[in-house]
Amino acid sequence: MTATRKSILVVDDNRDAADSLAMLLEIGGHEVTAVYSASEALKRASELRPAVIVMDLGLPQIDGCEVARRMRGMAELKGVRLLALTGHGRDEDRQRTRDAGFDHHLVKPVDLDELEKLVAA
Amino acid sequence: MTDITIRAPDGGSFTGYLAVPKGGKGPGIVVAQEIFGVNAVMRAVCDALAAEGYAALCPDIFWRIEPGIQITDKTEAEWKRAFELFNLFDVDKGIGDLKAGLAQLRHHPACTGKVGSVGYCLGGKLSFLMATRSDADCSVGYYGVGIQDLLGEAKNIRKPLALHIAEKDQFVPPPAQQAIKQALKGNPLVTLYSYPGADHAFARVGGAHYDAAAANLANSRTSEFLRQHLGG
Numbered sequence: 001m002t003a004t005r006k007s008i009l010v011v012d013d014n015r016d017a018a019d020s021l022a023m024l025l026e027i028g029g030h031e032v033t034a035v036y037s038a039s040e041a042l043k044r045a046s047e048l049r050p051a052v053i054v055m056d057l058g059l060p061q062i063d064g065c066e067v068a069r070r071m072r073g074m075a076e077l078k079g080v081r082l083l084a085l086t087g088h089g090r091d092e093d094r095q096r097t098r099d100a101g102f103d104h105h106l107v108k109p110v111d112l113d114e115l116e117k118l119v120a121a
Numbered sequence: 122m123t124d125i126t127i128r129a130p131d132g133g134s135f136t137g138y139l140a141v142p143k144g145g146k147g148p149g150i151v152v153a154q155e156i157f158g159v160n161a162v163m164r165a166v167c168d169a170l171a172a173e174g175y176a177a178l179c180p181d182i183f184w185r186i187e188p189g190i191q192i193t194d195k196t197e198a199e200w201k202r203a204f205e206l207f208n209l210f211d212v213d214k215g216i217g218d219l220k221a222g223l224a225q226l227r228h229h230p231a232c233t234g235k236v237g238s239v240g241y242c243l244g245g246k247l248s249f250l251m252a253t254r255s256d257a258d259c260s261v262g263y264y265g266v267g268i269q270d271l272l273g274e275a276k277n278i279r280k281p282l283a284l285h286i287a288e289k290d291q292f293v294p295p296p297a298q299q300a301i302k303q304a305l306k307g308n309p310l311v312t313l314y315s316y317p318g319a320d321h322a323f324a325r326v327g328g329a330h331y332d333a334a335a336a337n338l339a340n341s342r343t344s345e346f347l348r349q350h351l352g353g
Contacts, residue, residue, distance in 0.1 A: 014234070015256075016227060016234070016235075016236075016256050016258070017227060017228075017234060019224075019256055020223070020224035020225075020227040020228065020256070021224075021228060023130075023220070023221070023224040024128075024221075024224050024225060024228065026130075027128045027129070027130050027221060028128070109228050109229060109230045109232070110228055112225070112228060
């Protein structure tokens with residue numbers, strides 16, 4: 001499991017959801033940090049420079065898509081893989097996350113096997 | 122009703138019996154087993170919770186000793202084996218396994234994201250520990266054994282906890298019951314229910330000490346508690 005160990009930032013204002021997803025990814029052998037707001041996400045992403053960021057879109061204050069746009073503008077996050085996590089899976093929702101700079105669009109409840117594959121890729 | 126695979130925090134994996142509500146989705150409950158494994162009684166508990174609208178998962182926490190073991194309380198040999206399992210069981214690793222099950226259940230398609238825990242006997246103690254060591258949204262313990270030795274952890278309780286105490290519990294003597302009540306009675310997150318005349322495992326259907334009146338009362342209190350804290 002350590003061969004594909006990745007540094008991951010999980011962003012969700014629902015703490016229980018963030019913490020449990022972080023735990024599942026840690027069990028998968030990754031190094032995971034969970035944060036609960038857009039501002040924390042931007043700050044910690046800059047500090048940690050994770051390989052992957054899994055972000056819930058429905059964040060208060062700053063929407064997840066806007067956070068993604070800002071992250072794409074940060075030099076220290078060059079090459080980061082951004083995964084959007086949302087309850088909506090319509091074509092226009094997927095277009096919106098694509099336009100914001102996300103690499104993948106995951107619909108809740110997240111398929112853990114799919115998430116693992118995307119993280120490890 | 123199906124078995125799912127749960128990955129353990131320290132490597133390896135084990136199964137859990139998952140009962141899903143008719144509507145396909147509901148709040149989750151991690152059921153912590155007695156000392157007989159994930160047997161017919163525990164599966165029936167999960168099925169009953171599913172009938173109430175919950176996605177109930179009973180992880181095989183004896184998997185490190187003997188995966189898939191399930192015995193009954195009907196023969197002396199099985200009782201002997203049950204106590205062997207109890208003595209071999211690593212509580213800390215067991216809690217880690219239950220927490221892994223809880224995390225997985227929170228993200229399961231059959232779960233709303235809210236997850237509580239309910240446990241019996243050994244599982245009653247584990248539910249107390251889920252209240253002190255996990256982010257379970259609420260926990261319920263039936264006649265937990267050994268809680269009196271863990272009361273130092275009570276300060277870590279962050280979510281509602283209900284304990285059903287059998288006053289004639291052969292495994293929880295009166296001084297232990299007193300210690301538990303004394304330590305927890307002032308905690309606004311803790312609800313203690315006491316059953317005069319009831320022995321250990323009074324709610325185990327078909328068990329030697331099954332007490333229908335006490336069991337029905339405890340189960341109705343549990344239903345109300347879960348509904349209140351999980352929105353079932």
